[in-house]
Amino acid sequence: MHTWEWHTWNDLPYLTCSLLQDWSHGFFTQQFWSRPPALLTQILQPSARSYRVRQVHGNRVLVPSEVGMDHGEDARPAEDHPAADGLITERAAQAVWVCSADCTPALIGDVATGQVAAVHAGWRGTAMKIVPAAIARLQSQGSQLQNLRVALGPAIAGEVYQVSEQVAAQVGSTIVATDEIAVNETLERLRQVPDSPLLDDPEPGRVRLDVRRVNALQLEQLGMKPEQIAIAPFCTYQNPDRFFSYRRSRQKKAQWSGIVSK
Template sequence: MHTWCWQTWEELPYLTCSLLKGWEHGFFTSAFSPRSPAEIVDALQPQAQVYRVRQVHGNTVLTSSEIESAARASQERKEEPEKPPADGILTEQPQQAVWVCSADCTPVLIADEKTGQVAAIHAGWRGTASRIVPNAIARLLNSGSRLQDIRIAMGPAIAGEVYQVSETVAAEVGASIVAKDKAETLEAILDVLQQLPNPPILDDSQPGRVRLDVRRVNALQLEQLGVSSEQVAIAPYCTYQEPEHFFSYRRDKLKKVQWSGIVSKTPDANVFSS
């Protein structure tokens, strides 16, 4: 069983996951606001180079060099350097820190125990519906990773039991894990989802609504890729239900976020004995 531990930096709390123990990483709390990753990175690795994107609830995953190219292109056009639109970042060299922000959506940190590469993903319901985490895994595999070496930690996000959505949204997200021949209607998709073990949707008292567990859908996407459950950890924390630690857009309707980040390292074949 993977453990989640509270750490402190400058007396401020953040979370780490035992699955990622070989990497400097953190799921940071609202207490770090309004600090940016350029400041928070000091808690992990002050020398690391920081990479961010402009999150747009899509499924684009960019590499660190693609982000650098976008910055150079805007400089050449003599424009203000604007972060490229994406919701996932992949490292290519050691000492690169990749960051995503969230306020109910799922922050996903991914690490490869052989190559030392890491990724940070922002997976809201739209990104999950368009399979952003499998997209990130595909890019890792294309750059030399092996599926069995990948470790995935999903941080604090809104829990399924309190995340009320329309049946239409639930079906759009659920279609990402339902076979096409069983996904011809909204009702068919919801029916398949309800039959699954530990189903990602729960009933809601309001007609036309259900409760949706986005992290569970991401876990099922990974399972379908062939990722074992031992390679995945899901934080037992809900942004909506824990206002003392986390911002929640659904709860407060404020555009405030917490950051999650991880730092790549040099390849090491002996990070884990198991």
């Protein structure tokens, strides 16, 4: 059983997962708002260089050498960072970061190579299989599936995440065979999945969707075992004291999640 533990830095809380105990990492809370990744990296591993991207809800995954020169001081405006939603390290002491405010932050580590990844998986990125895309890029660098560990951090929980039936079908079609079948049939197949990510909603044409569960199922269908995957027991929407939630407040604020390669 994987455990999630709270830590504090200057009385500010952040979260770690035992599945990633081999790496310096953290899922940071709203209390760290306005601190850029370079400063947060100092908390995790002062000798590491930090890297981030401009997130666009896609499935593009980069490595630091594609991001460009080190931007440890976060000197560039956010819009000047390359567009992507995932980062994979190439060598030791590289810290990769993503930010989220209801979307899923996924931190990935390879116990054999020491390399890591950080991925931002909203429903659009999940529909485009961004976490499997990150896994594929890790594999291209020598990773083996059995050596990977994936922690899916705080995000909006399925029981409160209302979406249209069309969105649920688009996301769900990544884990059930569809062959261009109708939305209703896709949803019915989703309901039959064990521990289904699809939940009912009282509003017509709407359902509730557990995006983190879909990501976990995508990974299991790649061949990963459930014990290689951990899902944080925290919902950004239902924990206003710890997390920003765009669905709750409509504010464009986010919390950062990062991990450092070995």
